[in-house]
Every structure is written in C-alpha cells, then in structure tokens.
Amino acid sequence: MDDARRSRKRSRVAVAGASGLIGGALVRSLTADGHEVVRLVRHRPRSADEVRWDPEAGRVDTAGLTGCDAVVNLAGAGVGDHRWTDDYKTRIRSSRVHGTTALAEAVASMEQPPRVFLNGSAIGFYGETGDHPVDEEAPAGEGFLPSVCQEWEAAAAPARHAGVRTVFARTGLVVARGGGAWGRLFPLFRAGLGGRLGDGSQYWSFVSLHDEVAALRHLLDRADLSGPFNLTAPRPVTNREVTVAMGRVLHRPTPFAVPAPVLRVVLGEMAGDVLGSARVLPARLLESGFRFAFPEIDGAIRAAL
DSSP states (O other): OOHHHHHSOOOEEEEESTTSHHHHHHHHHHHHTTOEEEEEESSOOOSTTEEEEETTTTEEOGGGGTTOSEEEEOOOOOTTSSOOOHHHHHHHHHHHHHHHHHHHHHHHHOSSOOSEEEEEEEGGGGOOOTTOOBOTTSOOOSSHHHHHHHHHHHTTHHHHHTTOEEEEEEEOEEEOSSSHHHHHHHHHHHTTOOEEETTSOSEEOEEEHHHHHHHHHHHHHOTTOOEEEEESOSSOEEHHHHHHHHHHHHTOOOOEEEOHHHHHHHHGGGHHHHHSOOOBOOHHHHHTTOOOSOOSHHHHHHHHO
16 A cells, blocks of 8 residues: 555445455455445345445435445446346346436435545447547447446436546456456466457457456546546556457467357357457546556456456
C-alpha cells in the first residue's frame, strides 16, 4: 500500500455483490486499507457489517446505509454460468435491473445520501464490434446483452436525478482464476487441453482482476468522474493471441480448436458472445490519469496465477 493511499480519509462503503469475484476482491482491497465495508445480503443480517436487501421486491434497509460515503452495486446473475434458456435470460436481466432500481431509489430517498453510486455494467453494451475499436462515445449495440446493459444503466436514474454522482463500470473479461471466463480457461490450459475458439479472430477485451479493483477504487475516489467508463486493458487481443499467451505463460501446448458449430450446439445462444468480437478501449479511464499495472495479456495472466 502506498503512502498516498494510507493518508486518504477512511470511508464507509456499502457493496452489493460482495460474494462475487469482483465484489469480493474489492471488499478485500477496501478493508485492507482500513475502510469500513457493509455488505448487502438477502438473508437476515448476522453481523454488524451486513445490511438486508431484497432486490426482486425492491426493498433495501436504508437505515443500514446511513453514513455511507459510497454505494457499489456489483450484483447480478452470472452471464456465463448457465446455458441461456429463456428463463435464465430473464434472470440475467431482472437481477441487474431490479437490483439497480432498488438501490438507486433507496439512495435517492436518503436524507443524507452517499456521495457516489458506482454501478456495475459491461462491455456487452457495445455488442459485436468486429475489428473496429470503440470507446465510451460509441452507441449501444444490438442484441440481448446490449439491451440488458442499457436497461441496467438506465435503472440508476433515481440516484443521478437526486444529485448523487453516478458511475457505470463497463467491465471486460476479467483475468482471474477464481471465476468468470478465465476461471474456466485456466484448468483446461493447465491440462494441455486449451485452444482457440472458432477461428480465433474475435477480439477479447480483457482486464486483470488487480486493475479491475484499482479502477473501481479510482472511480470511487475521484469526485470529478461520472458516467460510463470502460474497464478494459488498453490493447484488446484476439482469442488466438489469448490462446498463444496462455500456452506461453503456463508452458503448455495449445493444439486444440473448438469449431464454431460445436460451440453453438454446446452453448446455445451464448455462443454468439464467445464467438463475437468486442474491441473496447478504456479512453475515459486513461484520460482521467489511471495507469494499468498489467496492460498486456501475458502480465495479466501471470498476475492471476
């Protein structure tokens, strides 16, 4: 921890989604620096650092948010955890939209609301971009995930209209062993079974878990920042480049390739996401002065080991 971070004012931060990959890492980072963290939970609170909420019912114990400097919402059903049946697509959408609405309305209703409402989002906002690089100025794409991301962000309107600084973290593919897409890739590559997906030309806009948390902390700390920010490393890489880098860092062969038709049979509609290309750049994050610790794919993979 650097001296500048040690000298910062200690804050009280409420986190929804604290049990997830990113939320858990953020909580560990905040508590390590001496900040007070309260976790939003669906069960009856078992300790002083838990606050009850029911996102589907739109209920939040706002008394538990009293004194919070920030509310962070990273809750939502995992996009890659299940095959995209109609029921699960409804769950993906509702878990994000209903949860965000509940928290945004709770924040807006408070006599002394937090200074910042930091809401999760995703680079799925842009949809398929092919080889074309996009930043935060680009419009939303078409399809299921872009529509979910638009509704997800729009649901934060009550907080923004109440004058609370509102930030959207459009996160890319997080390089980590503990979850997400890379949580599934590491065991395969370690076993020598890794390989490109489809023809491997699709862009993967990645971010190390370390940089993801550091960027969230940066967005929380900077009172002059609001709106959408892409949380992706500065140079997106193709799936073919990811495959080569994984083999290089893990010292494993990467002889296999999964044909696109097989992926479509196994994954259903979600295969479009795996085979799609999103070349997303963190323009606003870089302009704000943020510096990536792991801007290249090899470093991001090594940091996850």
